[in-house]
Amino acid sequence: MRLSNRNKASVYNFINTLLFMILAGGITGFFLEESRFNILGQESYLLIIIPVVLLGIFYLSGRQIFEYDSDGEALNFKNRNIIPFLDRPLSDEFPKYKLLKYEIVQLLFFKRLYITISSKNSGSTMLKYEISYLTKKEVNDLKFSLNKVVKANNEKKLLNNK
Incomplete structure (x- = not known):
């Protein structure tokens, strides 16, 4: 089974660019507010704080892009950011029989x-x-595929122990 959200990279690039434009507009608005208009008062700091939080x-x-491939005798995982210099991409490939277990942890925005x-x-x-940018269906497909591999590995262990 293959799973990838690489086709959404253009959407993530657009969101990234939009957030930086909002930040640039907020900084410009903040300096104009402080030097010329002075309408907002202390709330003018929100022009910078909100885009920085977003x-x-x-x-x-x-990392936004996640790719998974379980075709053949190996499992292949790739996880990268849309901005290449931000952090190193992860890429792991190992035989299916080495997979012992997996766990998916969800906290607010993070998976x-x-x-x-x-x-x-x-x-x-x-x-x-990091699989935060996968849809619920993609996460369920990933779980199904990994469950299948773990189950096959456990059955092989039981047969070898007998």
């Missing part, structure tokens, strides 16, 4: 996917991906 929520929600895989050195390793 930008903060946009970036703290995590994270925690994947636990078996590792020779430390026993298990946890990988985390």
